[in-house]
Amino acid sequence: MPRLILLRHGQSQWNLENRFTGWVDVDLTDKGEAEARKGGELIAAEGFRPDVLFTSVLTRAQRTGQIALEAAGLDGVPVVEDWRLNERHYGGLTGLNKAETTEKHGDAQVKIWRRSYDVPPPPMAADSEWSFAADPRYASQDIPDTESLKTTLERVLPYWESAIAPRLKTGDDVLIAAHGNSLRAIVKHLFDVPDDSIVGVEIPTGNPLLIDLDGKLRPTAARYLDAARAQPLPPLPAAAE
Secondary structure (H helix, E strand, O other), X not given: OOEEEEEEOOOEHHHHOOEOOOOOOOOEXXXXXXXXXXXXXXXXXXXXXXXXXXXXXXXXXHHHHHHHHHHOOOOOOOEEEOHHHOOOOOHHHOXXXXXXXXXXXXXXXXXHXXXXXXXXXXXXXXXXXXXXXXXXXXXXXXXXXXXXXXXXXXXXXXHHHHHHHHHHHOOOOEEEEEOHHHHHHHHHHHHOOOHHHHOOOOXXXXXXXXXXXXXXXXXXXXXXXXXXXXXXXXXOOHHHO
């Protein structure tokens, strides 16, 4: 049966600066690189060898995957990059300091933008310095100007179904190095997490989440490889218990 590892990128420079990052292409900090190496060491200790690495088009996810594979001593693993695995687009909040945004708009409103399932932040202005309209990585794509977790899922899921699930169904083991919200979207789908519960699911940085799947790609077991840094996981779907 196939196995899947979800690996959230290590700490980025804007994580450190407490800024809304979204699609802005920032790099890892030294701590983030260390988290990625640790993730790779855990993958090696588990004896997991992916047949393919899926990642986003953002540097922090790509480098996390690369560093993890190097730390695991895994050479020659094919890498597939796609923008649909990007972090959630934070719209008009992009680039803002989270604490200053809370002071301006109030804690309750910022919590709704950050943690609700289907309420997006205000859209990014067309003339924003962070606009991605001219970015060649998104050429000919109908890209959003803001996203909720719900709309993030709506662009992640078709990619899961068209590109990732077929590899798993052939028996390939898969590593996905991506972002907190794109990975939460996958967890919501796999574990059939209710809309009002997914907001409480957190995925720690650099800690590989190993998921055993059955032939229908239903989780049969799931655990973080670093138990000391694990976060609570949703219950397994009833059919797989």
